Amino acid sequence: MKLLQLNKYYTTVYIRPIAYKDSNEESANLLYPENALLIYSLPMGEISEKKAISVCVSSWTRVMQNMIPPMTKATACYLSSALATTEALENGFDEAIFLTINENVSEGPGENIFIIRNGVLVTPPVTDDILEGITRDTIMRIAREELGINTVIRSIPRPELYLAEEAFFTGTAVEIQPITEIDRIKIGNGEIGPITKKLEQLYFETVQGNNPRYSSYNTPVY
Ligand SMILES: Cc1ncc(COP(=O)(O)O)c(C=O)c1O
Incomplete structure (x- = not known):
């Protein structure tokens, strides 16, 4: 403060x-x-609507629990993140998605990932080497309370990414980042999906202090 x-x-x-x-x-x-x-x-x-991005599955594997605990925001993890993002940028993508050593979807180099399948949000569990982000938590709450959409926390096999109706990253820095292409394959119809758009709008309302239900997320600075 x-x-x-x-x-x-x-x-x-x-x-x-x-x-x-x-x-x-x-x-x-x-x-x-x-x-x-x-x-x-x-x-x-200023906070503003995000443009959609195109991402790739990284050739770099997410660090495992018994290497550097990925649940912690350890600075050492970010060399691995930097390698994945650099590779993605050099190959013409905007960002990368890490898989775990078992080839399940883990997360982005600095973001959690959600997909939507059959109208339900799905996001990987902590056992798939994610950082349990606060934005991930906020989105699960807003989706449930404001849109009546539950989140299933379960492993996501790589091919399921390509079958998703919508996909987005979450994080303090990226907020809600819509993903419309993974490995050059269009997600849904290749446009930002309606649930992603709605969640982005609700998230902005929450962090900007415009929804009294979530006032505990806001601390006045001045
Ligand atoms: C590896 C990783 N995963 C997920 C996130 C998202 O976490 P949060 O929503 O707490 O910012 C971050 C944020 O820095 C991150 O570095």
Whole structure:
């Protein structure tokens, strides 16, 4: 809050806190008592409807629970994310989708993924090496409470991506990011789907403090 006030922001701002071990010792371990915190902020401009993106399934595999716990937002995971996004961009896509070692859909390099099948939202479980994002949680709640749409949390095999009626990423930075093409295959009719559009609108209302039902998501800065 203080960081936002000091920077006199009156726009959407991405806030990134990084907690780290602050030690001059040589050995890499987590036992050092010195903890430190760095927070930086990045103005994002006004919230606006997102353009659809085209994504690919990455040749890079999502880190596993027993490597670097993907449930934590560990900075070390982001080398793997950067490799996947770089590969996607170099191949003419906008972003990547990671599979798990068992070839189930996991998530994006910095986003959770949802697909819609038969009018129901589906998103991978924590056992498929996802970070349990707060936006994922918010969307599941809004979909249930505002649209009466339940989310099924289950593994998604890769081919099911291509059969989805709609697909989108969620994340603090991307908010709701519609996906209309995966591996050059059109999702649904290749346009942003009606449920994705509705959820995006409801999400904006929520984070901008325009829906009193979700006022607990908002903290006044000034
Ligand atoms: C790997 C990964 N998955 C998912 C997310 C989405 O999480 P949240 O909605 O909490 O921002 C992020 C956000 O940074 C992420 O880095």
